[in-house]
Amino acid sequence: MRTNIFKKLDLHSYKLRKFKNKIFYILCLSCIIVAIVPLLSILFEVILRGAPAINLQFLTGNGLHGGIGPAIQGTVILIGLTGAIGIPIGILTGVYLSEYGTNKYATWIRSINDILTGFPSIIVGITAYSLIVIGLIGRFSPMAGAAALSFMLIPIVARTTEESLKLVPNSAREAAMALGIHRWRTIISIILPSAKGGLITGTLLAVARIAGETAPILLTIMGSNFFFQGFSAPMDALPLRIYLNSQLHTQIAQTQAWGAALVLILIVLTLNIGVRLASNNRYRKITR
Amino acid sequence: MTKLTGDNIFKCIVAVIAAFAAIILIVNAYVLITGSVRVFSVSGFGFISGRSWNPGASTFGVLPAILGTLITSGIALLVGVPLSLGIAIFIVEMAPRAVRVPFSYLIEMLAAVPSVIYGLWGMFVLRFWVLDYIETPLNTYLGWFPLFSGTPTGYGFLTAGLILAIMIIPTIASVSREVISAVPNSIKEAAYGIGATKGEVIHHWVLSYGRSGIFGAIILGLGRAIGETMAVTMVIGNAAGAKGMPVSLFQPGQTLPSLIAGGFFDSQTPLQSSAYIGAGLVLLVISLLINIAAHVMVTRVLKVKGGAIE
Amino acid sequence: MDNIKMQSVDLNAWFGTKQALRDINLSIKTNAVTAIIGPSGCGKSTFIRTLNRMHELAPTAKMTGQILLDNQNIYNPTVDPVMIRRRVGMVFQKPNPFPTMSIYDNVAAGLKLTGAHKDKNLDDVVKHSLQQATLWDEVKDDLKKPGTSISGGQQQRLCIARAIALQPEVILMDEPTSALDPIASAKIERLIVELKKNYTVAIVTHNMQQASRVSDYTAFMYLGSLIEFGATKDIFESPKNQLTEKYLTGEFG
Numbered sequence: 001m002r003t004n005i006f007k008k009l010d011l012h013s014y015k016l017r018k019f020k021n022k023i024f025y026i027l028c029l030s031c032i033i034v035a036i037v038p039l040l041s042i043l044f045e046v047i048l049r050g051a052p053a054i055n056l057q058f059l060t061g062n063g064l065h066g067g068i069g070p071a072i073q074g075t076v077i078l079i080g081l082t083g084a085i086g087i088p089i090g091i092l093t094g095v096y097l098s099e100y101g102t103n104k105y106a107t108w109i110r111s112i113n114d115i116l117t118g119f120p121s122i123i124v125g126i127t128a129y130s131l132i133v134i135g136l137i138g139r140f141s142p143m144a145g146a147a148a149l150s151f152m153l154i155p156i157v158a159r160t161t162e163e164s165l166k167l168v169p170n171s172a173r174e175a176a177m178a179l180g181i182h183r184w185r186t187i188i189s190i191i192l193p194s195a196k197g198g199l200i201t202g203t204l205l206a207v208a209r210i211a212g213e214t215a216p217i218l219l220t221i222m223g224s225n226f227f228f229q230g231f232s233a234p235m236d237a238l239p240l241r242i243y244l245n246s247q248l249h250t251q252i253a254q255t256q257a258w259g260a261a262l263v264l265i266l267i268v269l270t271l272n273i274g275v276r277l278a279s280n281n282r283y284r285k286i287t288r
Numbered sequence: 289m290t291k292l293t294g295d296n297i298f299k300c301i302v303a304v305i306a307a308f309a310a311i312i313l314i315v316n317a318y319v320l321i322t323g324s325v326r327v328f329s330v331s332g333f334g335f336i337s338g339r340s341w342n343p344g345a346s347t348f349g350v351l352p353a354i355l356g357t358l359i360t361s362g363i364a365l366l367v368g369v370p371l372s373l374g375i376a377i378f379i380v381e382m383a384p385r386a387v388r389v390p391f392s393y394l395i396e397m398l399a400a401v402p403s404v405i406y407g408l409w410g411m412f413v414l415r416f417w418v419l420d421y422i423e424t425p426l427n428t429y430l431g432w433f434p435l436f437s438g439t440p441t442g443y444g445f446l447t448a449g450l451i452l453a454i455m456i457i458p459t460i461a462s463v464s465r466e467v468i469s470a471v472p473n474s475i476k477e478a479a480y481g482i483g484a485t486k487g488e489v490i491h492h493w494v495l496s497y498g499r500s501g502i503f504g505a506i507i508l509g510l511g512r513a514i515g516e517t518m519a520v521t522m523v524i525g526n527a528a529g530a531k532g533m534p535v536s537l538f539q540p541g542q543t544l545p546s547l548i549a550g551g552f553f554d555s556q557t558p559l560q561s562s563a564y565i566g567a568g569l570v571l572l573v574i575s576l577l578i579n580i581a582a583h584v585m586v587t588r589v590l591k592v593k594g595g596a597i598e
Numbered sequence: 599m600d601n602i603k604m605q606s607v608d609l610n611a612w613f614g615t616k617q618a619l620r621d622i623n624l625s626i627k628t629n630a631v632t633a634i635i636g637p638s639g640c641g642k643s644t645f646i647r648t649l650n651r652m653h654e655l656a657p658t659a660k661m662t663g664q665i666l667l668d669n670q671n672i673y674n675p676t677v678d679p680v681m682i683r684r685r686v687g688m689v690f691q692k693p694n695p696f697p698t699m700s701i702y703d704n705v706a707a708g709l710k711l712t713g714a715h716k717d718k719n720l721d722d723v724v725k726h727s728l729q730q731a732t733l734w735d736e737v738k739d740d741l742k743k744p745g746t747s748i749s750g751g752q753q754q755r756l757c758i759a760r761a762i763a764l765q766p767e768v769i770l771m772d773e774p775t776s777a778l779d780p781i782a783s784a785k786i787e788r789l790i791v792e793l794k795k796n797y798t799v800a801i802v803t804h805n806m807q808q809a810s811r812v813s814d815y816t817a818f819m820y821l822g823s824l825i826e827f828g829a830t831k832d833i834f835e836s837p838k839n840q841l842t843e844k845y846l847t848g849e850f851g
Contacts, residue, residue, distance in 0.1 A: 013713040014681070017485055024487035028382055031374025032391060035461075038454045039398050042409045049412075089308050096302035105303070111583055112309045118508065118579040119316075120515025122545045126552075126568045127319045151312050158309065184298030212402025215517035215545070219552055239404040243518060246408055254412075261405050272400045276393065385657065474694040478757070480655060482708035482764060483684035492707075496698045 046261050053259025063225025063236065066252065068260050070227045071241035074142070075267070077228060078221075078237055079211055081146035086153030086210075087203055093154065094161020099187055101162070110162075116155035124151040125219035133220055140222040140234040148216035153206055160202025164195040201275050208271035212264060214239035238264040317572065324566035326559055335566055341529035341547070343555065348563040350544065350570055352532040356445065357543040357574070359534050360520060361513040363449025364456055368513075369506055371453070372460035377490055379461075380468045392465075399458035407522030410451045415442035415523060418450060423538045438536040443525035446537045451519050456509035463508055463586065467501030468494055504585030511578040515571070517545035526550045544571040603628040603768060603798040604649060604686075609663035611644055611653060618644040619661075620822045626768070626815075631790060631799045633813035633830065635806060637850065641822040642802045643691075646770050649800065650686035651679040667768070684708075686768040687761030692777045693753035695745030695760070702741040704756055708764045723763055730796075731759035732789055751782025758789065762797075769793060771801040775808065787812050806846060810834050818842045 061067025097110055128148035133140055168191050176186040192199070222234040223244050229235070238260050245257035328335055331348050338349015379391050419442035426436045471494045479489045495502065525540020526532075528551070532542040542550075548564050548571075555561040604626040611619040619641045626632045626649075634642045647653040649665055651672060664671045672682045695704050703710075705724045724741075728734035733755040737748065745756055754774055761769055771790070775783035790812045793799055803809050809816050810830060817827040818839075826833060826842045837843040844850060 017488070017711065018678070018680075021485040021487035024491070025382060028374040028378035031371045032378050032395070035371055035375055035398065035454070035457050036394055038409075038414075039394060039401070041413060042401055042405065045409055045413050046405065089305055092302050092305040093308060096299075096306040100299055100303065106306070109306045109309050111587075112313050114583045114587075115576065115579045116309060116312060118511040118515070118575070118582070120517065120545060120571055120575050122515070122517040122548050123316055123320065123568050123572055123575075126323070126548065126565055127316045129552075130319045130323055130565070131315070151316070154308060154312065158306075182293075183295045185294075187298070208400065212404065214402070214404040215549055218518075218549060239402055239518075242404045242408055243522070246411060246522060257408060261408055264402060265405055268400055268402060269397070272397070472694075474690060474692060475696060477652060477655065477688075477690060478694045478696065478760075479707075480652065481650070481683055481688040481690070482711075482760060483680050484708075484711055485680050488711055492711075493696065493698075 043265070046258065046265050049255070049258035050260075050262025053255045054262065058256070058259055059263070062227060066256065068236075068238070068241055068256065068263065070224055070236040071238045071260060072263065073227055074221070074224075074235045074237040075211060075239075075264075077142055077235065078145055078149060078217065079207060081142060082149040082153055082210055083207060085146060086150035087157055087207075089150075090154045090157025090206075091161045091199065091203075093158035094165060095187060095192070097158065097162040098165035099183075099191070113155045113158050116151075117159065119152070119155075121152060121213055121215040122219075124148045125216040127151070128216065129219040137232050139232045140220065141232050142221055142228070142235045143231050144220035145217040145235070145237070148220050149210050149213060152213065152216065153210050156206040156209070157203055160206060161195075161199060164198030164202060165191060167198060168194050201278075204271055204275045208268050208275075211271075212239055212268050214243050218243065238267075320565055320569040320572055324562055324569045326562035327566040330559060331563075335563075336570065339530045339533055341532075341563075343551075343557075343560045343563070346559060348566070349529070350547070350567050352529060352534070353542045353544045353547045353567060354570065354574075355534050356524070356532060356541040357514055357545075357571075359445050359537075359541075360449040360452055360524070360543055361510055363446065363537075364452035364513040365506065365510060366453075367450060368453035368456045368509060369460060372457050372505075372509070373464055373495075373502065375457065375461045376464035376468055377494075380465055381486065381490055381494070392462075395458055395461055398454065399462075403455065403516060403518045404522075406451055406455060406519040410447060410519055410523040414451060415447050418442050418447045422446065427538065434535055435537050438539045440538045441525070441540070443523060444536075444538050444540050445524065445534060448520045448524040448541075448543070451523055452513045452516055455516060455519060456512050459512050460505045460509040463505035464498075464502050467498040467505060470501070471497045500585055500588065504582050504588075507578055507582035507585060511575060511582055514578060515545060515575050517549050521546040521549045544568075544574075601628045601630075602626070603668070604800075605666040605669075606645070606648070607664040607666065609645070609648060609661065609665065611641075611648055611659070611661040613644075613656060614658040618822055619648070622663075622819075622824050624817055624824055624827055626798060626800050628798050629794055629796075630814040631794050631801060631812050632815045632817065633809035634800065634802045634817045634819060635804070635809050635845075636819035636825075637845065638804065639821075640819040642819050643772050645819065646772055646800060646802045649768070649770055650683050650688055652683075652688065654679070684764055685766055686770060687764060687766035689754070689757050689761055689769065689771040689774050691773045693750055693757055695753050695756050697744065697746045699745055700742050701737050701745050701748070701756060704745040705759050705763045708760065727759040727763040728756075730762050730793075731755045732785065732792075733759055749782070751778050751785060754778060754782070754786060755789065758786075758793075762793075766797065768798045768800065771799065773802050773804060776804065783808070806834075818845060820845070 058067050060069045062070055097106055125148050128144045132144035132147055172190060172194060173186060176190050217237050217240055221237060223240050224234040224236045242257045242260045245253040327348055335348055335350060337351055339351050340347045340349050375395055379388055383391055419440055423440035427440050430436045475493055475497060476489055479493045520543050524543060524546050526542060526546060527540035528542060534541055544567050547567050552564045555564055602625045606622050606624050609619055609622040622645060634645060636642050644653060648661060653659050653661060665673060696707060699707060702724055705727050706720055709720060725734060733752060736752060775786050787808060790799060813830045816830040816833040818825045820841055826837060826839045837846060
């Protein structure tokens with residue numbers, strides 16, 4: 001048995017196997033390169049084509065003067081409104097799932113949350129349009145846009161919160177309980193503060209993602225040339241402005257679209273990179 | 289009998305708030321169902337199987353959009369899955385420690401780029417790459433083959449599918465990365481122990497052990513691709529109705545989200561709005577099925593990761 | 599020289615900055631069983647893993663010194679670890695049959711990598727390996743079942759068969775019975791004694807009785823150093839070093 005044929009086979013096939021191993025390595029390496037090319041191209045093009053559009057008039061003027069001031073303002077308002085609605089609900093949902101989430105009800109909520117994170121964004125747009133633009137207010141409204149975006153924000157924030165809170169060691173909970181502190185006090189004054197880093201990181205990343213969403217606001221705030229005009233009037237936002245301008249076939253409109261894209265990508269990437277540099281990478285996976 | 293203590297009150301409050309997720313789901317389903325009653329009562333099953341979309345004549349059929357959704361998502365998976373797996377494998381098993389984190393960051397940046405910017409880049413950059421380097425050559429030499437027929441413009445299923453491929457890479461790659469990291473060391477060691485090369489260990493053992501999780505990741509990516517709206521709307525060419533029935537990869541078409549995004553505002557009658565909402569309902573059903581499947585698969589794998597299988 | 603199969607020369611190993619092995623010089627004789635004993639954390643597992651270059655798979659692992667196999671340094675840059683692992687097989691602490699493969703495929707896996715699946719002898723090799731591992735009679739009707747469907751002791755013998763199938767020259771065993779019950783352990787021990795007829799065996803164990811039962815030579819390690827090495831009989835009956843004696847009499851460990 002000792003000197004059977006397999007020894008020879010071994011040597012014979014070995015070079016081929018080694019070659020295949022090398023090819024496999026090269027293939028995997030090229031995958032990463034192929035994926036990074038579009039990223040670099042996007043950044044390059046946005047800067048190259050967007051930068052010429054940028055000036056004070058462009059950033060602060062209204063639509064009639066060729067500016068994207070209303071869009072920037074609108075995006076800020078949307079982030080504020082959406083955050084005000086979505087973040088508290090999302091965090092409290094996450095608190096429930098993490099601290100009380102062992103029962104069947106919580107399992108259901110957790111599953112629904114997961115499913116909602118993959119929800120088509122255009123659908124929440126339709127819903128907010130039907131409920132608020134047609135129903136409650138009867139007009140295009142920043143509130144409808146914020147509602148649609150909240151539908152997307154809540155599940156993400158709930159999930160990041162749950163995962164951050166789960167990283168707080170159980171000993172912290174037990175120690176507090178052993179001191180006779182009520183559970184709800186423990187959660188509010190011990191567990192939430194110790195998970196603060198993760199909560200802020202996760203929430204900001206979620207907000208960054210929502211800030212770039214277009215489909216839900218396309219159907220709810222309609223777009224406008226003017227600065228904020230109240231809660232029952234159309235409003236503009238950066239992603240929407242990019243889309244609407246891209247559909248116009250004039251050079252000026254397209255340059256403005258790229259300029260707006262540059263501003264948007266700066267906001268989104270600054271949030272992303274800043275948050276990631278400021279924290280360690282424990283929370284990354286949540287915002288895929 | 290539970291006493292009314294601070295603890296119980298707090299628990300009740302957060303439990304009630306947690307119900308929001310369910311409410312969101314129910315409200316969305318309710319709005320879409322009630323909103324599309326009108327079009328289903330007029331068109332019946334023809335709404336799903338019909339090829340023509342003519343708001344003026346009140347004929348509505350979403351078959352071309354359903355097929356377009358499936359085709360673009362199919363292209364996305366075909367191109368995106370191998371890339372994502374290669375990336376996940378490279379980051380977990382091959383890359384030197386020092387570059388793992390930077391590489392992961394770069395891939396995750398792909399997820400941070402807003403879809404409307406993908407769309408803009410698709411319209412002005414990717415479209416021409418596709419037109420010049422893929423469509424024109426294929427059309428010139430293989431134009432007799434239906435898939436490559438027609439007049440290439442760069443707007444169409446292929447470009448939309450490719451842009452989706454890029455967009456789903458971070459999703460599939462990051463979940464696959466976790467799945468691959470969860471493969472027990474003991475299995476890899478045993479495989480190295482019988483003299484497998486690194487490539488063989490990954491191919492025969494790591495991927496095989498993690499296949500259900502990777503499958504879940506792929507389904508998750510599919511869910512993303514199917515629901516993606518803006519980027520697709522901007523590059524698919526938006527050929528409505530029968531013109532959008534897919535024949536060639538290079539031809540303009542329609543997906544369910546692009547149909548809604550592109551036309552919802554042009555609806556002038558309640559029936560027309562109802563038709564777009566109906567398209568949304570079809571999209572919701574497809575997306576829910578896929579997301580539920582992905583959720584079940586990914587959760588199962590993460591349970592395994594928790595130590596159930598050694 | 600004649601009957602030394604493997605040898606470590608001035609072997610030092612680290613995990614990160616933590617030194618796991620210090621100047622180990624040890625010879626493993628052909629067709630004999632060499633046992634490596636010592637308290638937990640003494641470096642015995644690390645040592646055995648340097649013998650087939652498994653140590654370097656740990657992310658922060660480093661080492662210096664030489665391991666000679668038939669007088670050739672296996673850490674020579676021109677030597678491929680894959681080839682070394684074909685010649686020096688390994689059985690692990692916990693039975694780790696491939697969960698996604700059948701019993702048959704578990705044994706055949708290594709050979710299939712080399713393209714042997716085209717060969718009709720494969721069935722024979724699988725059968726022979728399972729017989730040598732004294733598992734054949736128990737599984738011959740269940741070869742298609744998953745490798746994880748059998749008992750722990752059977753799984754460990756399956757892992758031994760998996761190593762044997764490659765016709766290695768040396769078989770390394772890292773505490774092969776620590777996860778098994780006494781009856782299954784006894785079977786493995788009998789098997790180890792059988793194996794030395796055809797193979798050179800090195801076994802790490804924390805069970806002194808096991809070492810005395812199965813091995814011809816015993817090495818005692820403590821805190822990463824080799825304290826004493828010699829014929830098993832000598833080590834157990836008249837240890838020269840005080841530490842060895844203390845360990846063997848159960849004063850620590």
